[in-house]
Amino acid sequence: MLDPLFGAPPIPIHQLLTVETNTPNLILWAVPVMIFFTAIEMIGAYVQERPVYEKHETIGSVLVGLGSLAVSAALKVALLTATVWVYNQLPWRMVLHWWTLIPCYIIYDFFSYWAHRVSHEQRFWWATHVVHHSGEHYNLSVSFRLSWVQHLKIIFFLPVALIGFHPIIFFTTNQIAVLFQFWVHTEYIRKMPAWVEFIFATPSNHRVHHGSQPKYIDKNYGATFIIWDRMFGTYQPEEETPVYGITTNIAHKANPFHINFHEFTDMVRDVRAARGLRRKLFFIFGSPTKIAEEKRQIATFDFSDKPHS
Template sequence: MSLIIYAIPVFFALIFLELWFDHKRRNVTYSFNDAINSLNLGVMSQVTGIAYKTVQFSFYLLVFQYLAPLSLGVDSPWMWLFAFVAYDFCYYWYHRMSHEINVLWASHLVHHQSEEYNLTTALRQTSGSFFAFVFYLPLALIGIEPYVLLTVASLNLIYQFWVHTRHIDRMPRWYEALFVTPSNHRVHHAQNPIYINKNHGGVFIIWDRLFGTFQAELREEPVIFGVTKPLASWNPLWANIEMYWSLTRDAWCTRRWQDKLGIWFRPTGWRPVDARQRFPSKAKDPYQQVKFDTPLTGRQKAYAFFQHLTLVAIALYFLLTSASLSTVGIFTGSGIIIFCLFCLGYYQEQRRHYVWLEGFKNVLLAVTAVWVLPFASQVYALLWLLLASTLLLRGMQQRQAQCAGTTQPE
């Protein structure tokens, strides 16, 4: 079991602490819709990861069992330290290539789509990192046990959580020289030309210093977060497939077979000439950034937050019980959660007929709970459905009153 699952309560506690700092310092580093969307993408990543990460880990296990000349064991503290550093070295190259090759960027792009920068951004992860395992196979060849790999991978990701904040400025010089810090990771999330494709390390910044991809955060160049082609959506499914869709469209419409195949492995941003002419790029000047958002009333935000907490609870239950589920159960559960996340994003965008879609989703969740949970919990499922429906209708009424110019009091 990944350590990430057990770290989730700590993550949320730190997010609430950061929100308190926002309030105390009168900073605005959070946007409601953006934060919920980032958290939803994190939930979706954990749920979908059950299937494809199992397949990836199986490849690692096969290489370790049949190709590794020896095992480094699990007892030596020095072995654990070596594995931790070696994993981060492999992570650096995977992360760097994810910014330099189209097909890898299509997956990693999700983590950079947010136009804010806070601890929820750290949890904004892709649901389709299909090629990552290739970069870690050398660790199997040198004898790092699969159990050790899973542990150091979790610790690596947990470390990266805290650096996604604007509330910490510069660390001591010696620490900035060796480790990834909030300052140099803010650079990594910037769309300013001087900062693009810099600072790829996960824990250690020394790899960037050694291989020429380091850039310090400059006082005279404030960071502008996000990507040059904004997502402009709260749909977690679209966030994950947007770039794949663009690459597939360009590969389909371009005439040269070399380009149809080569576009996937060309440098990030490369497109065939005829595809660029037919579908001009929508990239925008980062210095003219207008952040995407959808206005929600207070009651609508309360409903969205209530639904988000519900889906977090369902996802945690699903993750903790997944080992006892059949393959059909895993795919069914994943599908229901992904559908619910899609519905919540649809609601945040206030798309047409969102009330009917939310109503259907709420009934689906209640029916599933009645079917899966023991009898004593079924009453709670029906009470949840009643509460969710009430909040949904109250939010709709407030929106209608607001549009009519007679907003009801909170």
């Protein structure tokens, strides 16, 4: 007879250390493997003389990645405490069963799609995500470029926690979802079998997401499953070779602080210059694409309006 799914007792706060100990630290364990395959790709690109890596950009990716690990470690107890608190408030708490990882992962990926989409459609959230898109080369080290303030987006995953999954399942799911995205950041894996491309966010599908051409912008948000993009009209197959980076690429490519906070700095500057509450809110929560187009038009007008020598 199967054990009941619901009816788990609350987790006493003094048992937080036990929960933390029993949650596998998959990302930390995977770091050596990720470094190994990144080094292999880097060496291969050097031998083949392919411009896949650029020194300053790679340094920036590594420093951003190290900072992201440090921030995650510092926030781990706080996030775990909050998740356990939410779990304890629910009358439908799930018992810890390994197989609940499967529905949790699928549901988590669904909300990941929407969190990712909002991160491209609203400037405030874009500022927490542009770090990942600021690289002008596409390689495994790009997967290290995770914003130091990305944990703000945990609010988008609150519905997953409210379903009642055990905190160990929730945090394990999160780590697997992050690790899945490592292997898709490469040009060395071309298109995969059609059924794989139809279901999963493969390297080909994700290369499109990092493309800066108009047809590629704001497409293929799926983290693990590309099905969501097909369902909600944001799917775009890889056709011409993507041009990586953002529409206005950043300077100081090796500076992790500039990489992380340049968009927040620009946003504050735009809000200060804007007149009226509506305009200020536009520069905080408006579409990054529309804001960039408007600023480009203003810059062009200002330039053309000046007398030429």
